[in-house]
Amino acid sequence: MQIRYSRQRELIREILMSTKSHPTAEWIYEKAREQDPTLSLGTVYRNLKFLCEQGEAIALETADKCIHFDGNINNHRHFICNECGRVYDLSESEVEKPCELTNAGFTVERESCVYYGVCAKCNQN
Numbered sequence: 337m338q339i340r341y342s343r344q345r346e347l348i349r350e351i352l353m354s355t356k357s358h359p360t361a362e363w364i365y366e367k368a369r370e371q372d373p374t375l376s377l378g379t380v381y382r383n384l385k386f387l388c389e390q391g392e393a394i395a396l397e398t399a400d401k402c403i404h405f406d407g408n409i410n411n412h413r414h415f416i417c418n419e420c421g422r423v424y425d426l427s428e429s430e431v432e433k434p435c436e437l438t439n440a441g442f443t444v445e446r447e448s449c450v451y452y453g454v455c456a457k458c459n460q461n
């Protein structure tokens with residue numbers, strides 16, 4: 337049971353890492369079931385939550401409360417379109433840490449910056 341559980345987690349992790357499209361749990365579930373038809377959506381949710389807790393994945397919420405997952409945990413910023421819900425990656429360049437934190441002795445371990453607005457595609461319509 338334990339072995340099976342971690343193999344499913346590995347499968348979910350591989351699928352998440354193989355895409356840059358910031359998929360939803362449902363999308364990962366569809367992909368994963370092609371390889372393991374016994375997988376349940378609940379297992380996918382549980383494993384995605386676990387990966388986020390372990391710092392191996394990031395969860396992003398769109399304006400309509402849809403959760404997207406990102407297997408790229410390098411510091412990078414996101415833009416989320418309020419019209420189409422698409423998640424865009426911004427540059428992974430090192431982002432300057434706010435000096436009010438570093439000066440006060442805080443250690444920043446992870447940063448998550450999300451811009452919300454209307455993407456270029458939606459602006460053309």
Ligand SMILES: [Zn+2]
Nearest residue numbers: 417420455458
């Ligand atoms: Zn858009």
Ligand SMILES: [Zn+2]
Nearest residue numbers: 406408414425
């Ligand atoms: Zn991303």
